[in-house]
Amino acid sequence: DRVLPKFRTVIPNVMMRGGEATEESLLWWFSVVMSHILRPSPSLSEVVRKHRASLPERYLAMHVRRGHKWVETSPHPLSAYVAAAANISTTTGVTDVLVVTEDPEVEARLRYMEPPLTTSKGGGLKFHFTAHTRRGYRVSIPQCLRMGILSAGEENEISLVNLLLAAGAEGFVGAFSSGWSKRAFELMVAKQNRVPLHVSLDGLWGP
Numbered sequence: 001d002r003v004l005p006k007f008r009t010v011i012p013n014v015m016m017r018g019g020e021a022t023e024e025s026l027l028w029w030f031s032v033v034m035s036h037i038l039r040p041s042p043s044l045s046e047v048v049r050k051h052r053a054s055l056p057e058r059y060l061a062m063h064v065r066r067g068h069k070w071v072e073t074s075p076h077p078l079s080a081y082v083a084a085a086a087n088i089s090t091t092t093g094v095t096d097v098l099v100v101t102e103d104p105e106v107e108a109r110l111r112y113m114e115p116p117l118t119t120s121k122g123g124g125l126k127f128h129f130t131a132h133t134r135r136g137y138r139v140s141i142p143q144c145l146r147m148g149i150l151s152a153g154e155e156n157e158i159s160l161v162n163l164l165l166a167a168g169a170e171g172f173v174g175a176f177s178s179g180w181s182k183r184a185f186e187l188m189v190a191k192q193n194r195v196p197l198h199v200s201l202d203g204l205w206g207p
Contacts, residue, residue: 026207027189034183035190040164047157048164051130059096059128060085061169061188065178066103076201078106081173082113084199086125088171091197098128098169100162100184130162163187171197176205 040048062085066075085097099110110127159180166172167187174181182205188196 027186027195027205030207031186031189034186038160038163038183038187040160044157044160044164048161051161051165052168054131055098055128055165056096058092058094059098059169060088060092060094060171060173061098061100061166061184062172063166063174063178063181063184064099064101064103064106065175065181066101066106076175078109080201082110082125084173084201085171088173088197088199089125092170094170095124096126096128098130098162098165100130100166100180130158130165167191169196173199173201175202176200177202 062081064078064081089095089097099107101107107129111129113127163180163184164187166184168191169188172181172185172188174184176182176185181200185196185198185205188198
């Protein structure tokens with residue numbers, strides 16, 4: 001996100017009202033364009049299909065950003081993510097949650113959470129994870145790639161598979177300081193043709 005693609009800074013005139021683009025038009029524009037740019041290849045679609053088969057019909061998506069994010073800002077407590085997911089679950093009735101994170105500790109804590117968190121409707125949240133062998137590191141992904149401890153191909157596949165799976169969720173919890181969270185949310189908007197229920201722990205969506 002250091003250098004925004006041109007389409008993220010050029011807004012069609014048809015979307016302008018009184019010389020300024022509205023928040024709704026900006027979100028719609030970015031969502032439609034991102035869904036076009038990130039449309040999967042046949043081979044990636046097949047990988048996504050296999051992972052999708054292990055998920056329930058309806059689910060929420062929760063992106064817990066860790067890794068080197070701590071050098072930019074203090075991480076949000078895991079309990080805040082879970083509480084936000086529980087609130088959306090109460091509204092939607094969806095109790096299954098796809099968790100996307102690069103931190104194995106987060107996955108371990110959610111897998112063995114005791115006692116299980118329940119929503120106000122009495123249903124317990126059930127967390128799901130995509131299968132991968134990636135290790136989590138406390139340094140940036142680009143740095144890991146330069147050091148040769150992560151594979152660029154595998155890293156891209158994991159990120160894109162999770163992104164496309166998250167796009168199929170009914171609600172979203174994340175942090176919009178993360179470019180990945182924003183991309184996932186934009187794809188959800190394009191897929192649903194509406195703004196889904198969502199919670200960002202550190203600010204509103206913006207280009």
